[in-house]
Amino acid sequence: MKARDIMTTDVITFTPDTGISHIARVFAQEGISGAPVVQSGEVIGIVTEIDLIARQTRPHSPVYLPLLGAQIPLGGQREYREVVRRILGLTAQDIMTTPVVAVDPDTDLEEVATLMVEHKANPIPVLEDGRLVGIIGHTDLIVHLAEATEPAE
Numbered sequence: 001m002k003a004r005d006i007m008t009t010d011v012i013t014f015t016p017d018t019g020i021s022h023i024a025r026v027f028a029q030e031g032i033s034g035a036p037v038v039q040s041g042e043v044i045g046i047v048t049e050i051d052l053i054a055r056q057t058r059p060h061s062p063v064y065l066p067l068l069g070a071q072i073p074l075g076g077q078r079e080y081r082e083v084v085r086r087i088l089g090l091t092a093q094d095i096m097t098t099p100v101v102a103v104d105p106d107t108d109l110e111e112v113a114t115l116m117v118e119h120k121a122n123p124i125p126v127l128e129d130g131r132l133v134g135i136i137g138h139t140d141l142i143v144h145l146a147e148a149t150e151p152a153e
Contacts, residue, residue: 002107003109012026012035014026016045019090019091020052033122034137043102046123052095109141
């Protein structure tokens with residue numbers, strides 16, 4: 001079975017300047033867990049429930065080593081800046097995940113599942129020649145699994 005066989009083709013999308021409160025309302029009203037961010041017809045990112053939830057987290061301060069009166073950072077600066085950027089974000093562009101893990105319509109469902117698990121990606125946009133044609137979420141795969149494992153009556 002292929003991505004095209006289970007993808008949702010009526011995809012809800014956001015623009016980079018869509019406000020976070022609007023995104024949260026759409027997620028709740030439509031029962032979706034994520035949506036692509038599209039600019040000039042191109043998928044530039046994806047906003048997920050985790051991106052929204054991450055805004056509510058407490059950032060962990062970077063660790064510094066005091067040495068001869070100076071503070072030497074011990075890594076984690078990039079991650080800290082990323083967390084702060086998301087916490088302070090107001091629009092889809094501020095909190096979206098990039099790069100986007102995407103598949104084409106002919107991708108086997110086993111590969112879709114592997115990408116979801118390995119990249120913690122949900123949902124995954126389906127692109128054909130760079131154009132958004134569908135989206136696959138965890139629920140789509142679970143529904144397919146349930147139907148595939150039902151005993152024949």
